[in-house]
Amino acid sequence: METIKIDISKTASFIQEEAVENLKGEIFAAQQKLHAKNGTGNDFLGWMDLPSSITASELNKIKSVANKIRAKADFVVVVGIGGSYLGTRAVIDTVADSFDWLRTNRKNPVILYAGQNIGEDYTHELLDLLKDKSFAVLVVSKSGTTTEPAIAFRLLKKLLEKKYDAQDVKERIVAITDAAKGALHTLAMREDYETFVIPDNVGGRFSVLTPVGLLPIAIAGVDIDRLIEGSVAMEKQLMAKNYANNPAAVYAAVRNLLYRNGKKIEILVNYHPKLHFLAEWWKQLYGESEGKDKKGIFVAAVDFTTDLHSMGQWIQDGERSIFETVLSVEKPRYNVVIPKDNDNLDQLNYLAGKRVDEVNKMAELGTLIAHVDGNAPNIRISIPELNEYYIGQLIYFFEKACGISGYILDVNPFDQPGVEAYKRNMFALLGKPGFENETKAIRKRL
């Protein structure tokens, strides 16, 4: 099999010569801290051997439950937020047919999402839609008390109970939660739901290769065996202690060097609209891992060529504080040729007979040249094909690089203390039991 590759040649004029080589010691020391599990946040390194440690029987259980749910429900609602949402959606959107939900004879259940926001209109419209549909619910929460998914699950469970008898309700709910404790675990035991475990040593944003991601991804009709195979291959490859065989080390090195040289914003670029949510997943991975202690690259994402017609102007000619990391898919799945037109009023006949992807690739190359000319450095990650195997590689690649990169930045890449601040205020404002002092304090401030 091939592998994803990284090309940093278009960053050369923006970082000091030899800088990448000079950083080698730091980079592989950081990697060694991951391997030896003796760096900060080392109680959350379970993601490192997720690909190779999953057993055939675990995969079989996931596939078997997925098949039951697929047989039972036309609509499947995944209830989760952050890492319990983005990885799932990233993989499904990347591999699935863009319009499957509109096809008359669709092959897969429609996957919908809830508990990833607290929009009252969104919630109403979702519940209203599901009233007359056959649906099932996957609820993904370690504690079972995270506000957004807990509200959504309460409402969806009530709707299931209204539509189906007790046995049927039970068969339409799967809980992905803690192995031993927490509200959702307790409920699942009592109601005898099918359950899957979120490991203690895997943080939300690193959890896509646990049942958190694997179950809904399998339900959507995606081949999780191949996903795991790809990530196992990358796990092995990234044990390498040299740049030549370790693209994660190269990525971690170059993005930190660019950051040190004033490139404060990294834009993840795709030329393939299916990668949109992969970029959202990546934003959480890097933003939440590195955005702390008043430092960290600001991460943004664009879909090209779409956003060349919106953010393109800024990227070409705004403040020179950005660099781009491009996800380039070498081979599309399908084949669409631009037809000839005898009138040629649109002047496109010079493209007749070419594949659409050939134009896309020249747009990519033309943009690369234009942006580098405009002083935006460019890292290019090439993906042989957009299928489960290479997405598995890509996920593990980004995770490993994130761990190394966070250590180089000298932060704990595996915590997220800043996410608690708004929650504490929200609980205080809502008068949550146990927050009486905070409630008094915040009311005084208002």
Place this chain on the structure above:
Amino acid sequence: METIKIDISKTASFIQEEAVENLKGEIFAAQQKLHAKNGTGNDFLGWMDLPSSITASELNKIKSVANKIRAKADFVVVVGIGGSYLGTRAVIDTVADSFDWLRTNRKNPVILYAGQNIGEDYTHELLDLLKDKSFAVLVVSKSGTTTEPAIAFRLLKKLLEKKYDAQDVKERIVAITDAAKGALHTLAMREDYETFVIPDNVGGRFSVLTPVGLLPIAIAGVDIDRLIEGSVAMEKQLMAKNYANNPAAVYAAVRNLLYRNGKKIEILVNYHPKLHFLAEWWKQLYGESEGKDKKGIFVAAVDFTTDLHSMGQWIQDGERSIFETVLSVEKPRYNVVIPKDNDNLDQLNYLAGKRVDEVNKMAELGTLIAHVDGNAPNIRISIPELNEYYIGQLIYFFEKACGISGYILDVNPFDQPGVEAYKRNMFALLGKPGFENETKAIRKRL
């Protein structure tokens, strides 16, 4: 009627006292340049009186064609990129039911988009879907030769010709294009398509209130009369020459002051997932208008509370180079109450009887306090309800503020020279006739 409002009190500790007041002269001089049409880019100020100048007969023609298309087609493909795509999608997504396309008896045609990318897989899947659907095509392009929409339209037109007879094809295509010249204009005249005009003095990112946006928006079942009414109200209000009555002047002033004080990134925040594409439209509006001459705020967008679980950590505690502009919708359309649960395992009973929106509002307030405490300034724009009228207000508000803001930044807010660079390279690489010298030059470089 009410109006959208701006609250800048949570920027006070980040800009010098009196700074807003001191900028007043500059701000209203910039506004005066717009009114007198004597600033840079003044041949593209047609957007300024679009709301008030549209006639009932123009609106009636749009509605009448929209109704014909609605009656004829189950699927309507809007072919366009940049300003010919984002405004349309922003308004439709904001007002329409989030799941209408999944309902058994949906009220409106499904609106799909093409020509906003060059993805070969996307194109294949779209064409494959439409093979056995009744569909129509709106093609939006001033020239008719912009690469992305021209490719998509060629392919879609071929599919229409395969499915329908000549008369039927003609009735399933509407062209929105130049009044007098260009490839699409010529084709539309020859084939006798229904046509609408893109005015010469309105740039793409300011064109949503022309037929570019109004026709597809009407086809989607959105009330364009109310949209125009709201924007007319805002057009009138923003003639005011004082901060108290002119929120656009306030917004332009404060964001420039924050920028001058090192806040280089503006994040547009919503707490209502339907506003996602409104933010995409806004990113083009500000990114393309201001990102030039090596300056301009970098614009990004988040959907909260979703992205509090991804970008929240960075915003709370990363580099202190950001400010937030929050779109807050005061009143949701529907009413969903959190039910009581006797077991209360999820510990949510303290919320029982409250509306979902009440929790959302406390999340918003709690986040506001947390982020301001964390030194991220906050501008708040409140929108009474998410309906056509207030979206009309919001669109005009952002457009006018953008014109003022761009003049304060001392750029031409109405051009986009940087967008040409990648196109020239792409044409050279593809060997487009007329680019022979560029082709030679770029091949030499590779």
